[in-house]
Amino acid sequence: MDKLFYTEEHILFRDSLRDFVKAEITPHITKWEEEGKVDRGVLKKAGEMGFLGLEVDEKYGGMGLDFMYSAVLCEEIAQTGGSPGFSTVIASHSYLAMNYLVNAGSPFIKEKYLVPSVSGEKIGSLGMTEPFAGSDLRALRTTAKRDGDFYIIDGSKTFISNGYYGDYCVTACKTGEGISMIIIDLDSEGVSRSKLDKVGIRCSDTAELAFNNVKVPVENLIGEEGKGFYYMMESLQEERLTLAIANIGTMRYALDLTLQYISERKAFGKSINQFQVLRHKIAELETEWSAWKTFSDHTSYKLSQGEHVVKECSMLKLKTSDLLNKMVYDCLQMFGGYGFMEEYPIGRLHRDARVIPIYGGTSEIMKEIISKIVVDNKNYKPAYKKV
Ligand SMILES: Cc1cc2nc3c(=O)[nH]c(=O)nc-3n(C[C@H](O)[C@H](O)[C@H](O)COP(=O)(O)OP(=O)(O)OC[C@H]3O[C@@H](n4cnc5c(N)ncnc54)[C@H](O)[C@@H]3O)c2cc1C
Known part of the structure; x- marks a missing residue:
């Protein structure tokens, strides 16, 4: 993790989260995919560990932490869990629904809905x-x-x-x-x-x-x-950033799976990771990933410092969604026929990635927002007076 943006505490948090995801989430993804739902028990456990209310004030049961902890959470769940479906469940609850309760909910709403959302008793x-x-x-x-x-x-x-x-x-x-x-x-x-x-x-x-x-x-x-339209426009910037961060994590997962596979698979008497065409493909993907990871960390940092980053969030949503689709396509190709089998998670990722340029605002709408800022000098102002 880049020490420019993350402290020792963020890194320790990442490690504890990684242990939780490896034990409680990754082993169950296939079963949840088959059942079409995530076990509520695991959401309750995530709540008990404080993972559902990282930025929520301690008086409402949250951890009172900065946005960089949320950035760690979204990337880590995607990277270690390897399931855009599970990431969607968490993001829809903690960063889509709960954002409104945190930013504009009355004390009544905070007691009735935010507190049980933080603990995982209510899912939004x-x-x-x-x-x-x-x-x-x-x-x-x-x-x-x-x-x-x-x-x-x-x-x-x-x-x-x-x-x-x-x-x-x-x-x-x-x-x-x-x-x-x-x-x-x-x-x-x-x-x-x-x-x-x-x-x-x-x-x-x-x-x-x-x-x-x-x-x-x-x-x-x-x-x-x-005022709902303005609240939606405001919340969408953080929503899109959390989606982009999850894309960064999912891409890391896909790349690591592929690096492992091509080191083990042999053809023509050698490991396929010795073929230059595959090595160069990996080099390209890794380079693109690193560039977007840095831009994503930088934007998260700016948001954590209170900056309004509508343009950057829209760019990240647009481009990491495209790159994720390209990456899972190219990675699957390196698995050959095995990539098309349900047994290998790369096939599921290929299927899951398709929705990413659609939900949370389509790629076309991201381009509309970016061009309004760049071409028309439109200034998106913050909508919330924090309650
Ligand atoms: C799996 C999934 C989960 C979702 N979760 C949620 C959720 O939790 N909450 C929620 O509220 N919504 C959710 N959505 C909805 C999602 O945000 C919308 O599908 C998306 O915003 C597009 O709207 P639409 O499907 O009506 O497409 P339309 O708006 O009908 O768009 C159709 C096509 O026209 C293009 N288009 C539309 N307007 C323009 C324009 N001005 N310029 C250029 N092109 C344009 C679009 O980009 C798209 O390609 C989810 C969607 C999916 C598939």
Whole structure:
């Protein structure tokens, strides 16, 4: 780890996390992929170890640490666990849903939802996407109408990670002219969920949610009414950075698996790692990985120092997603026919990587954001007044 960005404490944390992942996560990935869900017990254990609330204030049960610890967590889970599906479960809970509770949740919301989220007793999801509003979030149709001390919610969400087995959804709803973020308990009357069948990241559950006259107390409004769009834009920068960091970890895992395999596999009387064409491919991939790893660490460091890094987060999401797909394709090729067998994790990675340029904002949308900043000099300002 680069000592420019990480302290001795970050490195010690990485080591303890690595032991946890090796013992509690890696051995179970294949089973969870088959079952289409992650064992809740392991999420509870992660909560008990403090891994789900690294940056959360200690008064809400968190560890009160800086973002560099989250950077270590996202990279390490991806690298040692080797499962973009598992990484998605953790990121959707800790960095998609919980971000809103931390940054704009009232004391009531923090007690009711943040504390049990930190301990792993409640698992959260973030509901932005709808059947007719994905990239274009302003087009969303789910409504929350005020009725006394309640909101009445009608509409639907789709592709919601942790939406099937999770406990609550931080939901983007139309309230009058604006958008507001409202927490919906997923076992409330009027909520129905269906599990979607995906091509990859199968251990991460993804749901379609329907809300029919769902009654939610007004206390479940996050921050101010009508400010939801700005909260989403703000949270998306950290969400995209955590996704990019996970990409860096997954690529390291793919490269290490491949280096091991090509050192053992023989053809034409020698190890295949002696063929120049493969050696040069590895040299190219390793070079690209190192460049993006450094940019990722640098951006994490800037975010940890309170800088607003929308451009860098968008660039990282765009390019590490592309590189991950290229890398798993090239690495699988070096496994020959074995790479196409379920028995070898490289095949699963190839399948899982395909969603990465789509979720958390597509590559096309990343280019839109970057070009608005670079070409039009657009200035994305922070949305949160910290509560
Ligand atoms: C496995 C999975 C998990 C997900 N988890 C979540 C979650 O937890 N919460 C959540 O809210 N959402 C989640 N999503 C949804 C995801 O963020 C959206 O799928 C994504 O934002 C794209 O929206 P869409 O699918 O409606 O595609 P569309 O917006 O319909 O886009 C279709 C195509 O058009 C392109 N396009 C659209 N607008 C433009 C433009 N202005 N310029 C150029 N090209 C454009 C897109 O890039 C894409 O290629 C998840 C998706 C998947 C697949």
